[in-house]
Amino acid sequence: MTKPIRAAKRMGDPGGLLGLFAIAYLLFLYIPVLFLPVFSFNDSIFVAFPLKGFTTKWYEQAFADDDMLRALTASLQVGAVASIVATILGLLGAKAVTRYQMPGQSLVTGTIMLPLFIPEIILGIALLILINALSIPLSLFSIAIGHIMLCTPFAMAVLTSRLDGFDKSLEEASMDLGETPWMTFWRVTFPLVLPGIVSSMLLSFIVSFDEFLLSFFLQGQQPTLPVFIWSQLRFPNKLPSVLALGAVILIVSCLLVVLAEWVRQLGTDERKVGVA
Amino acid sequence: MADNIIRIENVTKQFAGGVKAVDNANFNIERGEFFSLLGPSGCGKTTLLRMIAGFEFPTNGEIYIDGQPSALIPSYKRPTNMVFQSYAIFPHLNVFDNIAYGLRKDRLSNRELTRRVNEALEMIKLTGFGSRRGDQLSGGQRQRVALARALIKRPKVLLLDEPLGALDKKLREEMQIELRQLQREVGITFVFVTHDQEEALSMSDRIAVMGKGVVLQIAGPKDLYEAPNSVEVASFIGNINLIDATVRAINGGEATLEGPGFGQFKAPAIDGLKAGQKITAAIRPEKLSLTASRPSGTHVEGTIKASAYLGDRSHFHVHIKGRETPLSVAAQNVDRAMTTGFDPARAVYVSWDPRSLILLKS
Numbered sequence: 001m002t003k004p005i006r007a008a009k010r011m012g013d014p015g016g017l018l019g020l021f022a023i024a025y026l027l028f029l030y031i032p033v034l035f036l037p038v039f040s041f042n043d044s045i046f047v048a049f050p051l052k053g054f055t056t057k058w059y060e061q062a063f064a065d066d067d068m069l070r071a072l073t074a075s076l077q078v079g080a081v082a083s084i085v086a087t088i089l090g091l092l093g094a095k096a097v098t099r100y101q102m103p104g105q106s107l108v109t110g111t112i113m114l115p116l117f118i119p120e121i122i123l124g125i126a127l128l129i130l131i132n133a134l135s136i137p138l139s140l141f142s143i144a145i146g147h148i149m150l151c152t153p154f155a156m157a158v159l160t161s162r163l164d165g166f167d168k169s170l171e172e173a174s175m176d177l178g179e180t181p182w183m184t185f186w187r188v189t190f191p192l193v194l195p196g197i198v199s200s201m202l203l204s205f206i207v208s209f210d211e212f213l214l215s216f217f218l219q220g221q222q223p224t225l226p227v228f229i230w231s232q233l234r235f236p237n238k239l240p241s242v243l244a245l246g247a248v249i250l251i252v253s254c255l256l257v258v259l260a261e262w263v264r265q266l267g268t269d270e271r272k273v274g275v276a
Numbered sequence: 277m278a279d280n281i282i283r284i285e286n287v288t289k290q291f292a293g294g295v296k297a298v299d300n301a302n303f304n305i306e307r308g309e310f311f312s313l314l315g316p317s318g319c320g321k322t323t324l325l326r327m328i329a330g331f332e333f334p335t336n337g338e339i340y341i342d343g344q345p346s347a348l349i350p351s352y353k354r355p356t357n358m359v360f361q362s363y364a365i366f367p368h369l370n371v372f373d374n375i376a377y378g379l380r381k382d383r384l385s386n387r388e389l390t391r392r393v394n395e396a397l398e399m400i401k402l403t404g405f406g407s408r409r410g411d412q413l414s415g416g417q418r419q420r421v422a423l424a425r426a427l428i429k430r431p432k433v434l435l436l437d438e439p440l441g442a443l444d445k446k447l448r449e450e451m452q453i454e455l456r457q458l459q460r461e462v463g464i465t466f467v468f469v470t471h472d473q474e475e476a477l478s479m480s481d482r483i484a485v486m487g488k489g490v491v492l493q494i495a496g497p498k499d500l501y502e503a504p505n506s507v508e509v510a511s512f513i514g515n516i517n518l519i520d521a522t523v524r525a526i527n528g529g530e531a532t533l534e535g536p537g538f539g540q541f542k543a544p545a546i547d548g549l550k551a552g553q554k555i556t557a558a559i560r561p562e563k564l565s566l567t568a569s570r571p572s573g574t575h576v577e578g579t580i581k582a583s584a585y586l587g588d589r590s591h592f593h594v595h596i597k598g599r600e601t602p603l604s605v606a607a608q609n610v611d612r613a614m615t616t617g618f619d620p621a622r623a624v625y626v627s628w629d630p631r632s633l634i635l636l637k638s
Binding site: 095167170174175176178179192 | 358380
């Protein structure tokens, strides 16, 4: 607690106000989220203070639920497909905008990034109309299409920064030494972009795994996990096990984000040295 | 006809936006020579090199490599290899794999591959460095690896894009000598891009000086320095004093000129000179001498405006009455007395041998 205050003092903030502000800010951000794990271990069906006692039965209950497990499997499947396809599309797009000059380049980039800025509910309705018009049955497949659309801008952003940062003459050197553009991609570009690809896949996976609105609009018989959780909220006695599930998802998501960032950083350091 | 390994014919490169990076270049590079492309940044020298390498394609014209029309052939099908300015050492591969990179297609046996890479490592004096990664090497070592990686392909032409630019002065001078030696040993044609005129002068058999996309002059180092063909070349290669003059008379091989501050003076005539013509006379600072007493030959009177002592030589700026820019004079400090006596504001005489003057049409 005192460390940020001391640091703030060193930075010419004698009252430590900046430090206090930083701490208050972090509390504001994370206290609501922390209620999730706290109540998931509370031995009471009511989500209210005071806490009654420690139990893990909500976790047991959550993971014994077949519907829940099916929804989890569905989410993992959709997440895997969405992250792989979005990363491939993102890589192609990133390669195009970083390596070639073409007319309307910023328009193309803007269009790819647009799903990030369109309200998801609008995107969801629009996609629903389109998919109905094309008579594609609503299913995990239609959810995956929506997720790919949503994940591609993230993948593209991660991979563009990765490709932008690496010395173009490395690819030229490979072609100069007799390799075709295709072999150059496999022998030079791919290994150097690999950390970006891993990081893009992890990030896309999380975006897909946590996504609710698009899945809700585009679902068929089988819901994804967030949609399933939402449907469980109607039953008050299911709430604690939903909290348990939520806590698990929270922790796994955090770990994945940290992992994705770590992999990305790992690559950056290596690259910096490689180019200098 | 000379044995030309590269023929550049009417080559023009125009980038989107209309800028002509290279404007109608025409010249030949002989087999086995050390050829430099010299010019300030943005003069088109790198674009020209990249067109020879196959990274850029000319808008117009043809490039022949060993007799083959090659202007539109991609880089991976050309018998040229390049040393990049950034060296472009593959960061995910070690030194051995970097050097072996271009040999994969040759389907050599493991033993042959190892033998050739080790031979290359020996050539660049990095025996035993095979397992190091690129980031564990110094600038000079990385440069050698880039060199070995390109030379192991036994190219017909080696292209070098400012390969010494990133090295410090002392290392750069060492590498200049080493590169020149290496070029003689392997006998491969080197095409070397640099903006450093001293580097170009000391290493090259011939130099093409470029400015604003145009090849201004192609000549050996000595001719380029002693007989530049234009004001641009003269002022880019070394220092030179320029004197705006009018031709008064031509007498056989000798022209009589008149210029502000100089009165009438003589210089070797050039072709197509006419009386009354405006022309620029040029003379190198080291071809002017400074004396305290009036010399017998051609001279002007002036005052010292500034001086700089550089150890082996001294530089003086001498103001001449009637002339705006001071004359730049370089004197070798051949004896210790030379270093004294030429204080600022002192009246001096600047003299020269009329044969040292160069006439340049503007």
